[in-house]
Amino acid sequence: MRFSASRIARRAGFLPLLAVVAVACTVVVDEGPGPRPPRPGPGPQFCTREYDPVCARRGGERQTFANACMAEAAGYRIIRGGACRAEGGWDDEGGQQFCTREYRPVCGQRGGQLRTFPNACEADSAGFRVVDRGPC
Structure with missing residues (x-):
């Protein structure tokens, strides 16, 4: 195979032209940052x-x-x-609420009435709100 100076010069001139054409055909697609992640709410993120x-x-x-x-x-x-629980010691499913027999007295209030209960569950079961630990 013979290499002549004119043949090498033709190929050398063709390569830069080929490089310019290849660069001109390249397309870059930028889709932006994408959707924003949801902002954290005021509550905890996991429990x-x-x-x-x-x-x-x-x-x-x-x-x-x-x-x-x-x-x-x-x-x-x-x-x-x-x-x-619903009023009167019945839970939301219609069953009666059962309390333990532990003795930790609390003061319960319903309306203007104060009453001492053996524990908070008993007060809640009777429809009273615990207002203080210990007897009234």
Whole structure:
């Protein structure tokens, strides 16, 4: 194979032209930063799975949550500790509330009436709100 000076010069002039054409055909697509991640809400981002039930409310709706963190994450305001119950010691599912026999006296209030109960569960079961630890 013979290499002549004119042949090499033709190929040398062709390579830069080929490089310019290749660069001109390159397309860069920039789709931008994409959708923004959701902003963190006022509540916690994750909750433990501990079971420490609370009764919480949002608007006129009451709901029992496994713990306070889960209630706040769902946008509810905690009313009190323990499951939500209807007045008179009956829970939301229609069953009667049962309390332990531990003795930790509390002072409960319903309307203007104050009454001492052996524990907070007994006060709640009777429809009283605990206002103080210990007897009235």
